[in-house]
Structures are given as structure tokens and as C-alpha cells.
Amino acid sequence: DSGSVTASPRQQDTEYLCPVQIGSPAQTLPLDFDTGSSDLWVFSTDTPRSEVNGQTVYDASSSSSAKRLSGATWKISYGDGSSSSGIVYLDTVTVGGLTVSRQAVEAAKQVSSSFSRDTSSSGLLGLAFSSINTVSPNQQKTFFDNAMPHLDAPLFTADLKHNADGRYNFGYIDKSAYTGSISYTPVDNSQGFWGFTATVDGTDVTGIADTGTTLIYLPDSIVTSYYSQVSGARYDSSNAGYIFPCGSSMPDFSFNVGGGGGGGGTVTVPGSYVNFAPTDQTGQTCFGGLQSDSSIGISIFGDIALKAAFVVFDGGNKQLGWAAK
């Protein structure tokens, strides 16, 4: 089996949403595919009306294939402080033509305000490792884990784009989606993430490939040296990040994956991607897409990096592949 689904950017590439079919007859919800977490959770008819703000909701009672997973609950909190929790159904989930019949669909009974405010997203589809799924007492598998044994190849690929529709494919590598060769590097999933090591300016950086995080967060030394090339760039505590004049022409940012001698491949993030967004309506000052990881505790290669590459999340061989495009 295989699947292929469009990933549409929202609000200047802050997140990418994909249509997911749940239940019988199918209910289609736009979900944020997130390789940084492992819960598939949705706004539902169980979510308080006061917390629903235009989002499409899942109604288990109108799905003939829905079955309550009795006694199961879930509760998750994310790096940006947002959180949600609720109950669990097993139901049919289809992504780009690929169907999993008994997928844990986590219905929200509570969502934090940032989720209520994000009117375009109906929830998340976690694509990290099932070891960090939050369902209790019996941990549940991700959509990818459930699908993997049926896939032509035990992998999915992320092809996110700047201000344009991209694609997630499951079970195959689309050779027309990238240029040159794919450089592979081993994945450390001990924390449940797609962890890997890249080289930036000769320095090894261990981080995670995270489609659910908008920006790139790397060690201070690397970030400081990058912005030292941009006149007027400075760390601004009120914005809690590096800012610079919006008219600045930003240097490209490159990292090497699968190095080791002459090998490996280089991913180049165009400087224009690092000019992320204005900090206010005047459009004078802009906020950088590359920020320090010091307040996070882990380096994150988020959407700004991922949309500069074609990325293979290989669950069968526990490796990450990166290619230019």
C-alpha cells in the first residue's frame, strides 16, 4: 500500500495542514502532521462549545465504524505550552488513500486557548515514535506505525514548500520530487523523536526533524555567528529572539547530513526563509527563522529547514534521508 496527501501552508508557513478522512461515512478534518509528537487527536463533539472556534469536529456517534476504547484517556502538552486532553475511539483513518482500520482517534474534551484560536486546524496527526504516545493505561500506535507493515516500503517522506502546497507520501519515494542523491543518517529514537546529527560550519549538532515546529532552534554559538553576518541584527529580549531590519539580505544557512569524510549531502536553507516575519505592523523589524535552542533544551530542525529539502523518514531502517529539491 501507499498514500499521498497535500500539505497546505497556513499563515506564512507557520504550520502545514493535511486533509484526513476519519470514520464511516468519512468525516474530513484538516490536521497538522507532526513528527515531534505521537498522538492523533482531534476537535470533537466532546470538545466544549466554548473552546471550539470554527474548527471542523469529529463526531464519533455518526461513524458506524467508531468504537469507544473504554477506560482510555490521553493528555498532552507541547513545547509552546499548549495542551489538550480527552478520551479515545478506535476508528477507520485514511490519509491520501492509505487506510488504517483500527486507529486510535483521540477526541479532545479540553483544548488550551492557542488551539481554540487556531481556527484552521482540527488537531494533530503524530508521526514521531509510538513510545511517546500519551494514551493511558494502554499506549496506542501512530498512524504510520499501524500502516507500516502494509506499506510497499516502511517509510514516509515530507516535501514541505515555502508558501505553496507540498506533500507527504507514505510507502514510497517519489524520484521526481528531489534532485541529486538522498543522504542518509542514522536516527536516534531513544526520546521518541526523529533524532539525528548534522554538521553546521564543522560543528556537530544533534537535534530532531520536527514538522510540527515552525522555526529552526540551534545552539547559541551557531545562531550568534549566523546573525553576526547581518548588520543591525540583535537578540531582543522582548521578542525573545534575534531580530533585524526587514530589508536585510540574509545569508543562506547550510548544514551537512550523512557526512563522514567526503560523503554526505548539504541542505541549503535560502536566506529568504530565515527572514521569517515582521515583529509588528510597521514591517520595519523582522524576526529570524533561526533561533537559539537554549530555552528549549533540544535542537530542532523545524519547517524552515524541512521546506528546503526532501526528507525521508525511514521507520524500517531507522534513518533519515535528506535531498535537495
Ligand SMILES: CC(C)(C)S(=O)(=O)N[C@@H](Cc1ccccc1)C(=O)N[C@@H](Cc1c[nH]c[nH+]1)C(=O)N[C@@H](CC1CCCCC1)C(O)(O)C(F)(F)C(=O)NCCN1CCOCC1
Ligand atoms: C506560534 C508560532 C510563533 C508561529 S511558533 O513558531 O511557536 N509555531 C508553533 C507551532 C504553531 C503554528 C501555528 C499555530 C500554532 C502553533 C511551534 O513551532 N511550536 C513548537 C514550539 C516549540 C517546540 N519546542 C519548544 N517550543 C511546538 O510546540 N511544536 C509541537 C507541535 C505543535 C504544538 C502546537 C500546535 C501546533 C503543533 C511539537 O510536537 O512539534 C514538539 F515537538 F515541539 C512537541 O512539543 N512535542 C511534544 C513531545 N511530547 C514529549 C512527551 O510525550 C508527549 C509528546
